[in-house]
Amino acid sequence: MARDSAIPPESFEEILAWLNPDRDVAAAMYVQLRHDLAKMFMWGRCGDPEGLTDEAFDRVAKKVRDVRPGYEGDPRLYFRAVANNLIKENHKKIKTQLSLEDVDLPEPQVTEREDETAADVEECLQRCLQTLGANKRELILAYYAKEKQAKIDHRNELAQKFGITVETLRVRVFRIRESLGECIGRCLKRKQK
């Protein structure tokens, strides 16, 4: 879904101010909110999560001056409501398209390079592993060293070894894993250029 307008600067500032009085905190919340809304669109089985996230922010930007003064509660929940409306609209649109006989089905939403190979991913993985500290690399290695049933016992043992709960271990690995995934994603994007 293409965006036909950018958010006007004053609306953007209004959104930031609404998210948090501290502009730096607000900026960080803004970035995370974009990421989280894209997740919601993905969970809502929408084909273009990024485009719909833009659309959600556009809609909020158009109404923020009117809505903000009377709104009570966390503003992110307002974004959620807007996103839910968009998900419903998206589903309705797809249903309508499928019910019309001579409609052209939309092109697949694949916009990134198709020939991204396992070798590219492997190369980027190795590069990004080098940027991780040795401790983090070893933790990731140990955490993913087993599969299926064996991994449950293995991770329990690992948590015991570090003197932490399995929950803490999962979160710790998730954070490392997320930054590793982002690094690989950026590396793959550079390769496509």
Place this chain on the structure above:
Amino acid sequence: MKEEILTDAVLREFLLGKLDDEEAARIESLFLTDSEAREKVLVIEQELIEDYIEDSLTTDDREKFLLRYGQTAAQLQQLRITKAIKDWALRESAREQTVPVELSSWSRLRARLRLKPVFVIPIAVTAMIAIVCVAVWLNGRMKRAAIEQELAQLNTPSNLREVPPQMISMELPPIAVRSLEPGKNFTKSADIQTVELRLPWIQKERYSTYQAEVRHVGGDESFTIPNLQPEKDGLSIIRLRLPAHILSRGQYQIRLSGIDSGGVAGTTAEYAFSVDG
């Protein structure tokens, strides 16, 4: 309340789209507003992706998963990245498990120490020092055993009856008497191979055998020569023969003990002499 909602099982159902709208809305709200809840949802999502890659999902869950996570190029890329990380970890783990079988103990030790020279060098130096110390100790023990054998041989009754060439003989008075006499001295030379010491036994007690302990004063080594027999003269004299090569410059003390029929040491007498040259 949050913990009740956000169990692993509930979150998996949420991520696969199995929850009703009301429950899903509650989780979405927490996901957007609570950083802890957000992280938990993402952890479970990561585990769900892992289970898909391991082919651990039921057919129904697999279909639901692909509808949400296998549609766009970005989603497919995420799956490929997760697969690459898992494959790497499994590969490395398998390699670590096979390495110890193929390598020597030393290599395994090095591998265990992660090949850090900071550990390997001190260990190698320590091992070399230990080897040298053991070699020196073994060499010392072998030398000592050879000397003790030579001493025993020299002092057997049959050998004591013979007078070998290149031997000098001197009588050492017991220390109590010596105080009135000048100390005995032996000068080493190439032509003297054996030194015979004649040790008068002036104690009242008489024994069938004696045992001598020869000690270099200031040194920590001593030799014990058992089964020495007295000459059958009016004054008992015990002869003790020493190979000249074991004597070095300095003072020597001899402690002579009578051994009774039960093998127990009885009265003792002490003697001394010095070595020059």
